[in-house]
Amino acid sequence: MAFRRRQTVRSVLVAAASTFVVGIVFYLVITSSPGWQEVRSTFLDWHVARSSVRPILKGLWLNFRLLVFCAVGAVALGLFIATLRTLRPAVYFPLRALATSYTYIFRGAPLIIVIYVVALGAPGLRLQGTPSTLVLGGIALVITYAGYIAEVFRAGIESIHPSQWAASRSLGLTYRQTLRHIVLPQAVRRVAPPLLNDLVALQKDVGLISLVGPVDAIRAAQINVSETYNFTPYILAGAFFVLLAIPLIAVTDWVTLRAARRQNAEAGR
Amino acid sequence: MTVLSCVSVRKAFRGSVVLDDLSLDVDEHGVVVLIGASGSGKSTLLRCINLLETVDDGTICLDGEDITDPRVNPDKVRQRIGIVFQAFNLFPHMTVVDNVTLAPRRVHGVQPHVARERALALLDRVGLADKAGEYPDRLSGGQQQRVAIVRALVNTPRLLLLDEVTSALDPELVGEVLDLIKDLKGQGMTMVIATHEMSFARQVADRVCFLDHGRILESGSPEQLFGDPREPRTQQFLKRISRV
Numbered sequence: 107m108a109f110r111r112r113q114t115v116r117s118v119l120v121a122a123a124s125t126f127v128v129g130i131v132f133y134l135v136i137t138s139s140p141g142w143q144e145v146r147s148t149f150l151d152w153h154v155a156r157s158s159v160r161p162i163l164k165g166l167w168l169n170f171r172l173l174v175f176c177a178v179g180a181v182a183l184g185l186f187i188a189t190l191r192t193l194r195p196a197v198y199f200p201l202r203a204l205a206t207s208y209t210y211i212f213r214g215a216p217l218i219i220v221i222y223v224v225a226l227g228a229p230g231l232r233l234q235g236t237p238s239t240l241v242l243g244g245i246a247l248v249i250t251y252a253g254y255i256a257e258v259f260r261a262g263i264e265s266i267h268p269s270q271w272a273a274s275r276s277l278g279l280t281y282r283q284t285l286r287h288i289v290l291p292q293a294v295r296r297v298a299p300p301l302l303n304d305l306v307a308l309q310k311d312v313g314l315i316s317l318v319g320p321v322d323a324i325r326a327a328q329i330n331v332s333e334t335y336n337f338t339p340y341i342l343a344g345a346f347f348v349l350l351a352i353p354l355i356a357v358t359d360w361v362t363l364r365a366a367r368r369q370n371a372e373a374g375r
Numbered sequence: 376m377t378v379l380s381c382v383s384v385r386k387a388f389r390g391s392v393v394l395d396d397l398s399l400d401v402d403e404h405g406v407v408v409l410i411g412a413s414g415s416g417k418s419t420l421l422r423c424i425n426l427l428e429t430v431d432d433g434t435i436c437l438d439g440e441d442i443t444d445p446r447v448n449p450d451k452v453r454q455r456i457g458i459v460f461q462a463f464n465l466f467p468h469m470t471v472v473d474n475v476t477l478a479p480r481r482v483h484g485v486q487p488h489v490a491r492e493r494a495l496a497l498l499d500r501v502g503l504a505d506k507a508g509e510y511p512d513r514l515s516g517g518q519q520q521r522v523a524i525v526r527a528l529v530n531t532p533r534l535l536l537l538d539e540v541t542s543a544l545d546p547e548l549v550g551e552v553l554d555l556i557k558d559l560k561g562q563g564m565t566m567v568i569a570t571h572e573m574s575f576a577r578q579v580a581d582r583v584c585f586l587d588h589g590r591i592l593e594s595g596s597p598e599q600l601f602g603d604p605r606e607p608r609t610q611q612f613l614k615r616i617s618r619v
Contacts, residue, residue: 272427273464277478278454278530287481291468 151338158330158339165326166346172244172312172322177305179248184255189285191256192263205256212253217311221246225318243315251308258300262293299365302358309351323347376403377439378534378565379424384433386419386589393419394430395589401534404563408576408597411586412612417569418461420586421536424567425458438533454482457527458536461543463519465511465526471498472507475526483530490529497525501555517548521555528559535559537568541575573616577601585609 136142190198190205212220224246225239236242266289274284294301316325323346327339379401386394393416401407409417422428424435426442426449435443442452465474472494479490498504501521511519520540527535537556541549553575559566560579570576576583577597584594585606593606604610 269460269462269464270466272422273460273466274477275450276425276427276453276456276458277526278450278482279478280450283481287477288466292466295468 147336149337149341151336154330154334154336154338155342158327158334158342161321161326161330162323162339162343162346165321165323166343166350168320169309169312169322170350172240172247172315173309176244176247176251176312177308179244180251180255180308181301183248183252185259185290187252187256188259188263191260209253209256209260212250213257215250217247217250217314218317220250221314221317224249225315239318240315240320243318243320247308247312247315251304251311254304255301258297258304259293261300262297263289265296266292296365299358299362302354302361306351306354306358309354310347377401378403378405378437379567380436380439381420381424382434382436384420384423384435385431386416386423386428387431393589394423396433397586397589397591398433399584399591401565401567402581403565405581406560406566406568406579408580408583409567409569409586410571410573410576410583410612415586416589417586418538419589421458421538421567421569424534425456425536426452427458450482454478454530455533456536457530457532457534459520459523459527459538459540461539463511463516463523463543465519465523467511470508470510471503471514471522474511474522475529478526478530494525494529497529498522501525515548516544517551520544520552524552524555524559528564533565535564535566537566537570539569539571541570541572571616573601573613585612587612 187205187208190201191209193202221243225242228242229236229239237245263285270288270292271284274288275281279287313322313324316322321329323343324340327343330339331337377400379399381397381399384394384397385392393414395416397416397420399407399420409420411417419428423430430443433443434441437452437455441447442449465471466477469477472491475494475498476485476487476490479485479493480487485493495504495507498507501524503518503521503525506514506518506522511522514522520543524537524540540556541552544552549572553572556566556568556575557579566579568576568579580597582594583597583600584591585600585604585608586592587608593600593604593609600609601613604613
């Protein structure tokens with residue numbers, strides 16, 4: 107036991123030391139490079155960072171709100187489309203075909219073009235009550251991401267063994283009840299890791315609505331860059347994005363690990 | 376009184392005939408045991424009775440009602456028939472008691488606490504009351520299969536179908552499941568049982584049917600069919616089984 111603990115302490119110390127050495131080497135190589143002074147003043151200027159932090163955070167708040175609404179919308183729409191795609195009875199062929207074409211079209215269409223078409227095209231119809239570009243941009247994101255998320259859910263639904271359907275139907279549960287109480291709960295657990303991965307990707311893509319007007323964090327940084335002729339705001343915005351993503355990525359890793367453990371436990375039986 | 380009546384049932388999967396002009400009657404409180412080689416149609420017959428498969432031709436009547444009529448709601452029919460599968464098919468994301476109370480709660484509209492009490496009482500009768508809060512993967516195969524039987528019984532079905540319920544069990548766990556089925560016979564449950572356990576078939580069956588290529592080639596009392604089989608194919612099958 108004591109030996110084991112000594113071994114653990116030793117390996118932690120070795121890891122720390124080697125990380126330190128590598129860090130020092132990087133630092134020395136970069137700071138002694140001939141262009142370091144110019145790079146530092148154009149990318150890491152403290153004063154520019156302070157003056158741009160407020161507009162960037164304001165933009166980031168928009169990113170965050172948009173992310174929450176789009177994630178909820180895309181998961182809901184994706185789940186609905188996946189359900190349509192797995193309907194078996196022949197009567198539902200039109201719905202199934204529609205859902206299938208949906209996933210083909212919106213996984214294929216570039217997000218930027220969908221945003222342009224929805225956010226700039228829809229107002230052109232001059233209908234009463236057309237929502238703002240922000241909402242329309244959000245709708246474009248939901249439409250596109252629902253295509254990916256639907257396929258994730260479909261994979262999950264189809265991975266549930268037919269014997270689970272049979273067991274549930276044999277008890278008198280209807281198709282809907284079986285889907286709701288037996289198949290989806292198991293399917294969602296199984297596909298949680300890839301699902302969260304898609305949400306991490308969505309987190310970065312919500313910023314693309316700045317193409318049609320709304321000012322998100324990256325757009326705010328860009329405005330600052332063009333005012334100061336200094337790239338520091340980009341570095342700042344990038345750092346904020348990473349910070350925002352860390353919790354979601356950590357949750358993804360944790361869920362993936364748990365799913366892997368559970369599968370191993372099942373296989374061990 | 377006849378509970379189940381199959382008349383000239385036919386079923387084919389992609390051209391290969393699985394049930395071929397098969398007829399079978401089961402009386403109330405009767406226990407019919409289906410024996411036969413793998414692929415002889417035992418499981419398919421049970422799945423057809425439970426409407427998990429649709430028959431190509433012929434009729435199946437439950438308490439005199441033709442359940443193969445396309446106008447019949449299969450969900451309503453299945454509420455009156457219980458089935459237990461070879462691989463248990465418990466719901467892995469639900470506790471034992473939730474597995475058992477699912478149908479009463481969702482299908483029969485029983486109050487959750489009433490369903491729970493009834494489920495606990497039934498689990499107690501099969502010696503699994505202490506496992507009520509566990510998830511199925513914490514149970515042995517024999518325990519899982521007993522839970523599956525309780526789950527099928529909780530609706531008090533008219534007819535119970537058992538599809539090779541001991542085939543996936545370790546040999547030392549077979550006994551506990553077979554004892555439970557013998558108890559059910561004692562309580563008067565009408566059952567159709569597909570099995571490879573010949574000694575068990577001899578003990579519980581009122582009638583044994585030998586299936587061969589989707590037909591009931593020979594049927595009779597266990598004494599007659601096991602003691603003095605008429606058909607050469609039956610004799611061959613029983614000889615092959617007894618050697619294992």
